[in-house]
Amino acid sequence: MVPVQVRRMTRPTVNDIAREAGVSLATVDRVLNARPGVRPKTILAVHQAIDRLGYVRDLAAANLARSRSYRMVALLPDTDSQFVQTLATALTEAAALAAASRTELELLRYPPEDMHILAARLARLQPEDTAGVALMAPETPIVRDAVRALRGRGIPLVALGSDLPNTGRDHFVGIDSHAAGRTAGVLMGRFCRGLKGRVLLIADSMLLRDSIERRRGFDEVLQADFPDLDAMPTLETHGAPDVLHRIVGDRLAATPDVVGIYLLGSGHRALAALLRDRDLLGRFVVIGHELTPHSRSALRSGHLDAVIAQNPGHLARSALRVLRAKADRQPIDEGQEQLRIEVVIRENLPPEPADDCHIRAA
Amino acid sequence: MVPVQVRRMTRPTVNDIAREAGVSLATVDRVLNARPGVRPKTILAVHQAIDRLGYVRDLAAANLARSRSYRMVALLPDTDSQFVQTLATALTEAAALAAASRTELELLRYPPEDMHILAARLARLQPEDTAGVALMAPETPIVRDAVRALRGRGIPLVALGSDLPNTGRDHFVGIDSHAAGRTAGVLMGRFCRGLKGRVLLIADSMLLRDSIERRRGFDEVLQADFPDLDAMPTLETHGAPDVLHRIVGDRLAATPDVVGIYLLGSGHRALAALLRDRDLLGRFVVIGHELTPHSRSALRSGHLDAVIAQNPGHLARSALRVLRAKADRQPIDEGQEQLRIEVVIRENLPPEPADDCHIRAA
DNA sequence: TCATTTTTGAGGAACGTACCTCATAAATTG
DNA sequence: CAATTTATGAGGTACGTTCCTCAAAAATGA
Numbered sequence: 001m002v003p004v005q006v007r008r009m010t011r012p013t014v015n016d017i018a019r020e021a022g023v024s025l026a027t028v029d030r031v032l033n034a035r036p037g038v039r040p041k042t043i044l045a046v047h048q049a050i051d052r053l054g055y056v057r058d059l060a061a062a063n064l065a066r067s068r069s070y071r072m073v074a075l076l077p078d079t080d081s082q083f084v085q086t087l088a089t090a091l092t093e094a095a096a097l098a099a100a101s102r103t104e105l106e107l108l109r110y111p112p113e114d115m116h117i118l119a120a121r122l123a124r125l126q127p128e129d130t131a132g133v134a135l136m137a138p139e140t141p142i143v144r145d146a147v148r149a150l151r152g153r154g155i156p157l158v159a160l161g162s163d164l165p166n167t168g169r170d171h172f173v174g175i176d177s178h179a180a181g182r183t184a185g186v187l188m189g190r191f192c193r194g195l196k197g198r199v200l201l202i203a204d205s206m207l208l209r210d211s212i213e214r215r216r217g218f219d220e221v222l223q224a225d226f227p228d229l230d231a232m233p234t235l236e237t238h239g240a241p242d243v244l245h246r247i248v249g250d251r252l253a254a255t256p257d258v259v260g261i262y263l264l265g266s267g268h269r270a271l272a273a274l275l276r277d278r279d280l281l282g283r284f285v286v287i288g289h290e291l292t293p294h295s296r297s298a299l300r301s302g303h304l305d306a307v308i309a310q311n312p313g314h315l316a317r318s319a320l321r322v323l324r325a326k327a328d329r330q331p332i333d334e335g336q337e338q339l340r341i342e343v344v345i346r347e348n349l350p351p352e353p354a355d356d357c358h359i360r361a362a
Numbered sequence: 363m364v365p366v367q368v369r370r371m372t373r374p375t376v377n378d379i380a381r382e383a384g385v386s387l388a389t390v391d392r393v394l395n396a397r398p399g400v401r402p403k404t405i406l407a408v409h410q411a412i413d414r415l416g417y418v419r420d421l422a423a424a425n426l427a428r429s430r431s432y433r434m435v436a437l438l439p440d441t442d443s444q445f446v447q448t449l450a451t452a453l454t455e456a457a458a459l460a461a462a463s464r465t466e467l468e469l470l471r472y473p474p475e476d477m478h479i480l481a482a483r484l485a486r487l488q489p490e491d492t493a494g495v496a497l498m499a500p501e502t503p504i505v506r507d508a509v510r511a512l513r514g515r516g517i518p519l520v521a522l523g524s525d526l527p528n529t530g531r532d533h534f535v536g537i538d539s540h541a542a543g544r545t546a547g548v549l550m551g552r553f554c555r556g557l558k559g560r561v562l563l564i565a566d567s568m569l570l571r572d573s574i575e576r577r578r579g580f581d582e583v584l585q586a587d588f589p590d591l592d593a594m595p596t597l598e599t600h601g602a603p604d605v606l607h608r609i610v611g612d613r614l615a616a617t618p619d620v621v622g623i624y625l626l627g628s629g630h631r632a633l634a635a636l637l638r639d640r641d642l643l644g645r646f647v648v649i650g651h652e653l654t655p656h657s658r659s660a661l662r663s664g665h666l667d668a669v670i671a672q673n674p675g676h677l678a679r680s681a682l683r684v685l686r687a688k689a690d691r692q693p694i695d696e697g698q699e700q701l702r703i704e705v706v707i708r709e710n711l712p713p714e715p716a717d718d719c720h721i722r723a724a
Numbered sequence: 725t726c727a728t729t730t731t732t733g734a735g736g737a738a739c740g741t742a743c744c745t746c747a748t749a750a751a752t753t754g
Numbered sequence: 755c756a757a758t759t760t761a762t763g764a765g766g767t768a769c770g771t772t773c774c775t776c777a778a779a780a781a782t783g784a
Contacts, residue, residue, distance in 0.1 A: 011431065011464075056461045056462055057462065058426070058462065058463075058464065059422070059462040059463055060421075060422035060423070060425050060426050060463055060464065061422070061426045063422050064420070064422050064423045064426055069372075069373065093695075093697065097695060097698075099418045100418055100419065100420070100421045101421060101422060102373075102420065102422070179709060179710060180710070182709040182710075183707065183709040183710040185709070186707055186708070186709050187707075190552065190553050190555075190667075191552050191555065192555075193552075193553065193554075193555040193556055194555055194556035217709075221709070305552075308710075311702065313697050313698060317698065333455075333459060335455065335675050336675060336679065338712055338713070340673070340702075340704060340710070340712060341709075341710035341712075342702060342704065342705075342710075343704075343705035343706075343707070343710065344705075345545065345548055345549075345705070346548070347541060347544040347545040347547070347548050347579075347583065347703075348541060348542070348544075348545040348670075348702070348703035348704075348705065350700055350702060350703075351700070
């Protein structure tokens, strides 16, 4: 029986540091909170005492004393995409839990058709009343400028779900689209083992960075490892179920040798409806993105073979944690914030999140 | 622009509840902490005030006032299994983070060959100095009794990685082995599309519940959906690389129609070595469990096709969170504690965790 | 050396909750 | 109705930190 880690009876406090370093409590405080007016020599002495004692600041007490309440803002597009809806729910749930640690979240939706409205909303946010912003938006020039201005004002911002690499955002909470596309490519290739034919790709819009990167990753893998499969040009549905039904239906009718379908964006329900109408269920290997009620039911019934997903609960919690850390100017735990590219098939489908999750003061 | 959630200027405190309910602070305190000596009628009035104000107890302040420090104990088998090592590291890292919120972890290893030593260690733990226990152990009668006694003393216990369903453990932190086995089965079946032959199964020991359940799930799927594949009897290696090398080597030599290998437990390195020695790399579909340095490198080099994994970081953090919640008698967030059955292929292999993760007082 | 600036010390109030004591008010019992 | 039990109130201290003020000491410049 090997004790790997031993325990101190009582944790050292700021007073212990003061005594150990031979300085006053006030000086320790100045050092701990990086306040000015301390000689480098003294700073060093305090840090050495901290190291010697193994002091860890009690965050609970610190935040209590600060009596700081963190008001975060989340901005999501106001689309009826199931994924965005799920994410909104996850954010609300994460916020309910974070409420116990003085973190509040205002969840806002912006009309996706006009980025000026989003930009105007971002422009109104001030550091005094906003501790951080989580934003899900495509990286248009207008958005880019608005985000840059926001960060110029000192407000931390994390990109949610879709990255904004050229805005100087503090962090990206989400998965690498290119790797996600590669993953989809490998699954498509392997599930189609022994088959030869074409693969249909369906996206909302090929103007979205995510779709472009997924497609690129998918193509790379197919070309390199699965020469029997041929990826067709992407069909764009613009989020409209009827458009999907029509153009994908036409394409399927015109292309007899389709063996697989890769749904890059939303449209699980419309695709399932189309395949059902044409009596084509189970004829293709179908791979899609994101776990939603529709993709879940398609997985369960076997009409969808795999889903590449990011966990909305993790997204939401990670976004809040990162914003909180940024607000506290604390380092973030990279390992914990690393979102996984989840591969979901029928057999590892996580149980439907229960809605009867009541959280109240004990 | 729709504000989905609005914000109160200042959060209500216990004093606000007292005023709102028309009682004293002392009474509110009695109700909040379930102390005796309050009439049901008064309790109700306080609860109504709480609901009306939307009060959420400030956990930071509460724990500070309690000046409670949570001493958790984690018990892992002292094997040189890579997964256990990774988990130990993850636990230590999670503990470093949790230290900021008054949670300490003592990580102990017990000799896996004699459960009596583990049982004796558990018997020594007292509620006064132990806020909770995370235990990774097979469910033998000795362990079962020791865990029951521990819980009888009022110490919360979570099963880590491998469940202890008949001990009354408070929670299981890990993935469903049966579903994991089914997932492996589906991947094996689909990756072997068009092939006909036998699948070799390798386990450490078929006395371990996890291996039994994985095998059962795997068999179910193969029988139901992939009749061309035939799962052979499990080979047991007892964790010894040389045993694996010998018996798997013999079996492969004696069985020409093997198309797939399912590694139920540890042994990634030994299997890779064997296949390399016999020049058999890439000849079979190989599926295994857990992400370790060896399985990572096998995935990268293409000798391993997929890994079914549970995230050790999540395991560790979840265990600490659950124990903390149990110690506080707080409800746990099922959604957050739901471990995913991860499917890892080369393309969605998460980046190697960096070792230079320094956490210190800011 | 003296004047000036910089650095340090001592002390206290506050954050929101827990938990203690003692006194008093209210309800219950005989 | 008095005697007793039970419920409630008032007030305090403590937790570990932040952040403030004011005074004193030390270092720096001329």
